[in-house]
Amino acid sequence: MQKVILFPQSCKGMEDCGICAFVCPRSLFVASEEMNESGYLPPLPPDEEKCTACGNCMIYCPDFAIAVEGGAVDGSEE
Amino acid sequence: MSEKTHPLRKYMRPQVKKTTFCPGCGAGIITQALLRAIDELGLTMDDFVFVSGIGCSAWIPSPLLNADTLHTTHGRPIAYASGVKMGLPDKHVVVVSGDGDLSAIGGNHLIHAARRNIDMTVILVNNGIYGMTGGQTAPTTPYGLTTITSPYGNAEQEFDISALVVAAGGSYVARWTTYHPRQMTKSIKKAIQKKGFAMIEAITQCPMQFGRVSKQGSAVNMLKNYKQNGIRIEKAAKMDPSELQGKIVEGVFVDCDKPELISSVAALQRRTGGKE
Amino acid sequence: MSEARRVNTGTHFMMGNQACAEGVIAAGCGFAAGYPITPASEVFNALAKQLPKAGGTLLQTEDEISAVCTAVGASWAGLKSFTVTSGPGISLMQENIGLAVATETPLVIVDVQRLGPSTGVPSIGMAGDMVQVARGSHGDYQIIALCPESPQEMFDMTVQAFNLAEEYRVPVFVMAEGFVGHMRERVVIPDESEIRLVYRKITQGGEPLTRRDFLDPEVASMPVFGRGLKTHVTSSCHDEYGMRNLSDPDVMHRYIMTPIQKILSKRDRIVEIEADYEGAKLVLISYGVVSRASRQAAAMARAEGLKVGTLRLKTAWPFPDKEVRAAAESADFILVLENNTGQMYPYIKAESAHACKVGFLGPQVLGQIHDPQYILAKIREIMK
Ligand SMILES: Cc1ncc(C[n+]2csc(CCOP(=O)(O)OP(=O)(O)O)c2C)c(N)n1
Ligand code: SF4
Ligand code: SF4
Ligand code: SF4
Ligand SMILES: [Mg+2]
Numbered sequence: 001m002q003k004v005i006l007f008p009q010s011c012k013g014m015e016d017c018g019i020c021a022f023v024c025p026r027s028l029f030v031a032s033e034e035m036n037e038s039g040y041l042p043p044l045p046p047d048e049e050k051c052t053a054c055g056n057c058m059i060y061c062p063d064f065a066i067a068v069e070g071g072a073v074d075g076s077e078e
Numbered sequence: 079m080s081e082k083t084h085p086l087r088k089y090m091r092p093q094v095k096k097t098t099f100c101p102g103c104g105a106g107i108i109t110q111a112l113l114r115a116i117d118e119l120g121l122t123m124d125d126f127v128f129v130s131g132i133g134c135s136a137w138i139p140s141p142l143l144n145a146d147t148l149h150t151t152h153g154r155p156i157a158y159a160s161g162v163k164m165g166l167p168d169k170h171v172v173v174v175s176g177d178g179d180l181s182a183i184g185g186n187h188l189i190h191a192a193r194r195n196i197d198m199t200v201i202l203v204n205n206g207i208y209g210m211t212g213g214q215t216a217p218t219t220p221y222g223l224t225t226i227t228s229p230y231g232n233a234e235q236e237f238d239i240s241a242l243v244v245a246a247g248g249s250y251v252a253r254w255t256t257y258h259p260r261q262m263t264k265s266i267k268k269a270i271q272k273k274g275f276a277m278i279e280a281i282t283q284c285p286m287q288f289g290r291v292s293k294q295g296s297a298v299n300m301l302k303n304y305k306q307n308g309i310r311i312e313k314a315a316k317m318d319p320s321e322l323q324g325k326i327v328e329g330v331f332v333d334c335d336k337p338e339l340i341s342s343v344a345a346l347q348r349r350t351g352g353k354e
Numbered sequence: 355m356s357e358a359r360r361v362n363t364g365t366h367f368m369m370g371n372q373a374c375a376e377g378v379i380a381a382g383c384g385f386a387a388g389y390p391i392t393p394a395s396e397v398f399n400a401l402a403k404q405l406p407k408a409g410g411t412l413l414q415t416e417d418e419i420s421a422v423c424t425a426v427g428a429s430w431a432g433l434k435s436f437t438v439t440s441g442p443g444i445s446l447m448q449e450n451i452g453l454a455v456a457t458e459t460p461l462v463i464v465d466v467q468r469l470g471p472s473t474g475v476p477s478i479g480m481a482g483d484m485v486q487v488a489r490g491s492h493g494d495y496q497i498i499a500l501c502p503e504s505p506q507e508m509f510d511m512t513v514q515a516f517n518l519a520e521e522y523r524v525p526v527f528v529m530a531e532g533f534v535g536h537m538r539e540r541v542v543i544p545d546e547s548e549i550r551l552v553y554r555k556i557t558q559g560g561e562p563l564t565r566r567d568f569l570d571p572e573v574a575s576m577p578v579f580g581r582g583l584k585t586h587v588t589s590s591c592h593d594e595y596g597m598r599n600l601s602d603p604d605v606m607h608r609y610i611m612t613p614i615q616k617i618l619s620k621r622d623r624i625v626e627i628e629a630d631y632e633g634a635k636l637v638l639i640s641y642g643v644v645s646r647a648s649r650q651a652a653a654m655a656r657a658e659g660l661k662v663g664t665l666r667l668k669t670a671w672p673f674p675d676k677e678v679r680a681a682a683e684s685a686d687f688i689l690v691l692e693n694n695t696g697q698m699y700p701y702i703k704a705e706s707a708h709a710c711k712v713g714f715l716g717p718q719v720l721g722q723i724h725d726p727q728y729i730l731a732k733i734r735e736i737m738k
Contacts (some may be wrong), residue, residue, distance in 0.1 A: 003085070005082055009095075016101035022298040040101070059114075059259050062106025062297075063097055064084045091586070093563055093597070124582040129427070132589075141586050146579040148430060149588035149598070150423065151453050157423035164385055164411050164424070165431020166580040187423075192415040268735055289480070343411050352409040 003069050004046050008032070010065040013040030020066060023056040064074045086113045089123055091144045092142065098137045102297025104256035104282030108203055109138050111173070111259045111280075115266035122163040126170045128158040131184060134210045134284070135203030153184030155190045159198055163346035167340045170270055177204040181239050185217075188239075192246035192275045196339040199269040200277040202239060203286035213287035225291045240279045244332045249274030251331040255281040258328060265330065274338045281326055301332035361546040368541040370505040371396035372465055374438070376541075377512025379408050380423045380549055383462075384433030386412040387421040389443060392443040392476035393409060393532035394466035397438040402597035418443035422450045422463070429459045430587060432556070432578040434516055437650045440532075441483045444475065444490070451525055452491035453589040458568055460519035460554055463487075464512065464528040466535040468720045478721040479532025481642055484697040487527045488671040494610055497616040499527040499671040501641040505539045511668075517552035518624065523573055524617060529670060531693060533723060545660070557583055566594040569612040571619055585714045587646040590725060607728035621672045629681065631663020636737060639702055641667040644717075644724055648691050660737050670698065675705045682706030687736055690714045692723055 014021065014031035016036075020043055021029040028046030036042050042065065046057075058068040096222040099105045116126070132152035140149035150158045155173045163171045173180075180188050180202050191198060208224065214227040215274030217237040224231055232264035240253045250272040252265040262280060269276035283289065283300035294300050306327065314322055347353040359382040368376075374397045378386065386405055388398035390408050398414070405412050410433075429435040439447070444465055454461050464489060469478040471488045483490075487499055498518050500511040508530060515526040555575035557565065562584045567577045574594075574604040577585040588598040591609045599605040617624070628645075630652070631637045640648040645666040655662040665681045667674050684690055688706045690699045696714045703712045717724045 007084060010084075012099075012101035018296070018298055019102060019107075019301065022301060038096075048095070059110065060107055060256075060301075062099065062103055062110070064086060064106070064110065067082070067084050091562070091584075103660070123584065127431075127579050144584050146430075146583065148427065148579075149586075149590065150447055151589055154419065154423045154450060157420040158427035160413065160415075161385065161387070161424035161427025161429070161435070162431045162579060163427075164413060165428040165433045169580055186416050187420055190420070274362065319432050321378060343406075347406045347409065347411070350407045352406045 003048055003051050004057065005067045005069070006042065006045055007065045007067070008036050008042035009038070010063045011036060011040055011042035012063050014043055017040060017062065019060050019062065020057040023060045024051045025054060025056065026052065029057065084329070086110060086117065089113045089116065089144055090142050094142050097142065099134060100286040101219065102283065102285045103134070104205065104284070104297070105135055105138055105203060106343070107256040107259050108201065108262070108280045108282060109142065111262040112138070112201060112266055114263045115270060118263070119267055119270060121170070126172055127162050127166060129155045129162060129171065129173045131155040131175040132210070133179045135174065135176035135205070136179060136202070138174045153179050153182070154187065156180065156184060156187040156198070156200065160191060160196055163196060163198055163340060165311035172270070173198065173200045174203065176209065176297045177202060177206065177239065178208045181237055182217045189242065189246040192243045194339045195247055195249055195274045195336060197273050198275055199266070201266065202277055202279050203282055204239065204279055205282050205288055206283055207288040207291070209284045209287050213291050222338040223292060240277070240331045243277045247275070248332060249336060250276035250278055250333050251279070252329065253279040253281065253331065254328050255304035255308050255326055256283060257301050257308060261328070268333065273341070274336065360404070361543060361549065363543050363545050366541045366543065367538060368505055369396060369536060369538050370502070370508040370530060371466065371536065373505040373509040374401050374512050374528070374530070374535070374711045375400035376395040376405060376543055377509040378436050379404055379410070380509070380543065381513045381516035382434055382551060383424065383435060383436045383516065384410050385428035386410065386436040386439065387415050387424040388412070388438050389415055389418050389421050390581065391440045391443050393468055393479060393535050394438050394440045394464065394522040396465060396535070397466070407523060414493065418446040418537060419450060422447040422454070425461055426450065426454050426457070426459050427500060430579050434460070434464045434520065438466070440466050440468045440476070441470045444483050444486060448486070448491045452493060452495065454525045455495040456589055456609070457489070457587050458523040458613060459525070460523050460524040462512070462515045462519050462528070463525060463529065464559055466530045466532055469533050474491065475721065477532065478692070479535070479643070480721050481531050481693045481697065484529065484670060484694070487529065494614065496614045496672055497525050497527060498522070498617065499529050499669070501529045501668060501670050502534055503643055503645045504534065505537055505541050508534060509541055509543060513549060517550070520552045520554040521573070522617060523554065524613070529642065530575065531643050552680070559583070562595065567596050568592060569594045569608055571615045573610055573616060616674055624672060625674045625677065626668040627674055627677045628664070628666040628668060629677070631665060631681055631685065633661060634663030634685055635661040636687040636689060636733060637663045637665050637685045638689050638691055638729070639665045639678065639681065641670055641698070642693065643691050644691045647726050647729060649665045651733065654726060654730050660733060662733055663675070667698070673701050678702050678705040679709070682709040686710050688712045689732065689736065691729065693717055695720070
């Protein structure tokens with residue numbers, strides 16, 4: 001089952017934001033080469049195999065562009 | 079592509095598709111921390127009235143949140159919110175606004191609301207700068223920092239807003255950076271449940287203005303700074319002040335119970351016969 | 355909403371400020387905010403004692419800015435809301451009076467005016483704020499302002515101010531001068547059933563996306579908070595649905611014009627005057643406490659065979675332009691009497707100079723009420 005759901009139209013771009021890439025402990029986020037409607041480069045869907053569903057990408061994404069099913073919202077950053 | 083929507087979308091006005099913030103702005107992380115707190119408490123948007131002032135941060139509730147929302151003038155949201163609470167004592171009244179809004183032009187309302195201990199949650203979004211007007215020095219701007227209005231370095235000392243609100247009489251005061259959104263959510267939940275004046279000082283990145291003037295640059299670099307320099311209050315308490323230079327003390331500064339304004343007013347109405 | 359109301363029915367010998375407080379409670383005010391200031395303090399002092407007993411709440415705020423903001427917040431929470439101050443407090447409130455206008459918030463502000471500028475003389479009454487209440491906040495807008503001339507009218511016009519605020523979703527001012535606030539006179543407070551009260555129309559449901567909560571010249575019903583209406587209220591430029599819009603020139607135009615039209619198109623129902631100038635060659639125009647001297651001077655002049663009449667502006671704003679014009683077109687001379695250096699004079703002159711001569715007469719000494727003899731002397735001089 002898909003764990004990480006992206007809403008690429010909400011993203012404000014890996015270039016200027018890129019917070020998902022920074023907070024993913026598995027470094028699973030890379031930018032797409034395709035712009036969204038607002039002209040930003042959202043991330044590509046992360047590798048589900050490697051994803052631990054830690055929830056970081058969801059909780060830190062300032063633009064509600066990522067949801068993690070069963071994401072560990074109670075996890076810890078440290 | 080999935081037909082699913084973000085699980086927190088249900089709290090947002092359907093016609094508002096995007097946040098109003100710059101890429102990487104921490105205001106969105108705080109928005110999520112707030113909505114997650116509401117979600118986890120099992121409350122609905124009809125249990126709330128949101129009030130904000132003027133600034134980027136004041137646009138967190140307005141118009142995004144699908145609830146009764148009052149977007150007011152610069153510095154005054156706590157005063158407006160006090161009136162809302164007097165009229166709707168059973169609602170959770172939440173103020174979301176910036177550091178300039180709430181601690182500079184609106185500082186008087188902040189300390190007096192804390193002193194009265196009126197039941198209210200304030201999320202003070204502290205990005206250390208005037209974001210909306212283009213990067214001017216705020217009362218929270220670090221000493222020495224060069225900004226648009228302190229081109230030769232900020233000659234002023236910065237406000238410790240949490241300490242101020244503790245001293246003024248707040249019942250619950252906590253500070254978290256956007257690097258700690260889960261802790262922030264936990265504190266917002268506590269603040270909403272607290273019967274009394276509660277403030278979360280949310281330290282957040284403004285990559286567009288603060289990032290530029292501080293040369294910290296991107297949102298990610300600013301989050302790295304929070305990661306490196308954030309220090310828990312428990313640990314900070316054991317350290318020498320000189321060691322705390324450049325550190326951001328995080329945690330719960332006060333969590334206590336004392337007489338709250340709205341209940342005291344209701345009690346005196348009962349005493350005088352104005353209410354059963 | 356449980357209503358806070360208690361009517362002190364009877365005939366009293368009462369200070370104007372106390373009569374005002376009685377009016378606040380008789381009107382069913384649910385929330386009052388204030389900050390101490392001479393010569394207005396007695397109103398809030400009295401409310402502190404009486405309002406909780408009537409089921410209302412009040413807050414002595416940290417300043418007048420907070421007072422007006424708190425009152426606006428309480429109005430959105432569904433309460434009839436009130437604040438009282440004097441000139442310096444109005445000066446502090448101005449930005450947020452603009453918010454109340456822009457968000458179409460029912461609100462009553464009593465201004466017991468004093469001598470300024472600056473701190474001036476707190477205990478001396480002067481009509482110092484006549485223009486600043488109508489034009490002192492930034493931008494273009496219309497409010498309603500009433501001018502009591504007696505303690506009785508402090509009661510009557512306070513109740514009327516609440517009614518107008520509720521009916522038109524607008525801030526309404528009661529422009530008392532310190533003299534009227536501190537004057538003691540007979541005040542008759544009618545039986546509860548004889549006091550007509552108006553309540554705002556409250557939105558009963560519907561989706562905020564399709565609900566026109568703002569910018570209706572016929573006064574939109576008010577989507578007050580706490581009823582699951584998910585209302586959006588903003589001080590910024592907004593459309594009929596309350597959504598912020600900072601880019602569409604048409605929306606900007608409507609955002610400014612509709613609240614103005616809302617008041618001006620109803621001006622015939624709002625504006626009240628007292629006209630007694632049939633056959634008069636000279637009409638004395640005044641408002642507030644000066645009207646008492648004006649009437650007396652006119653009576654004295656008539657006793658001498660001089661054709662003198664009076665026009666009293668019970669409403670200062672919206673400005674009674676038609677009524678002033680009618681007086682000017684029926685007379686040869688308009689003499690404007692004001693307890694200041696001529697705040698309403700330019701507005702009156704603009705409506706009368708086409709038809710007759712217009713003059714201004716302030717009091718002998720600023721801060722004192724005109725002596726009728728002094729007015730009479732001026733009348734004789736003009737009419738000789
Ligand atoms: C009375 C008044 N003065 C000044 C302004 C201009 N102004 C708008 S936002 C702002 C600063 C906002 O800073 P802050 O509260 O820190 O919010 P941020 O944009 O940083 O989130 C100022 C000074 C105003 N709107 N009203
Ligand atoms: S849930 Fe955790 S591991 Fe999975 S993509 Fe998001 S941040 Fe990476
Ligand atoms: S954190 Fe969110 S907005 Fe930022 S780049 Fe990643 S998906 Fe886009
Ligand atoms: S200017 Fe700063 S605070 Fe404002 S939206 Fe942009 S990044 Fe955020
Ligand atoms: Mg700021």
